[in-house]
Amino acid sequence: MTLSDCFALFVKFFFLLTPPFVMSAFLSVTKDNTIQERNTLAIWITLWILIISGVLLFFGGFIFKIFGITLDAFRIGTGALLFLTAVSLVRGDSIRVPSGDSVQSLAVVPMAIPITLGPASIGVLMVYGGEIKTGLGFFLAYLSISAAVICVGALLLVSNYIQKAIGKNGLVVLSKLTGLILAALSAQMIFEGADAFLLQTLEKLK
Secondary structure (H helix, E strand, O other), X not given: OOHHHHHHHHHHHHHHOOHHHHHHHHHHXXXXXXXXXXXXXXXXXXXXXXXXXXXXXXXXXXXHHHHOOOHHHHHHHHHHHHHHHHHHHHHOOOOOXXXXXXXXXXXXXXXXXXXXXXXXXXXXXXXXXXHOOOHHHHHHHHHHHHHHXXXXXXXXXXXXXXXXXXXXXXXXXXXXXXXXXXXXXXXXXXXXXXXXXXXXXXXXXX
């Protein structure tokens, strides 16, 4: 992977994590908690996402081999899921967050999964895991993904100040813009998967 590839992956994964939507859910969960409790939850969410992302990235290729799934088929399926996520963001659909005994009990479920790492972002991680062939490639990809996750974690730490600055309506607008970007990414993934599938089919017919 080149530096431009790393930066492109960082930007793509940052939007896949849907920061405005995650911040809205985070603020909803922690509305009755202290600043220290909010910061603790934000750190735990970030750590869990880093761990889960690394596992999915590393084992993505093995999962394809075990189940006999082609990378192109998975790319098309992931693109379809990503499009549904985009539509949900543009429509402004909300997600219900269950209450727990403590705010930290929500760090993994539902904050890390499925609010931050949804089916689409999980699918993208597995696709990249299946595409990368070298140890250096895995390291650079995980470094880029980690940078995106840490940026989202930093936004959670200052989410209260962001909400005060732009208001709830501002977060809604950002969520819709994120949805539009994700819709374009989903279309690109579907086109790439379909294009590769058609090329393979034509080669077999020759």
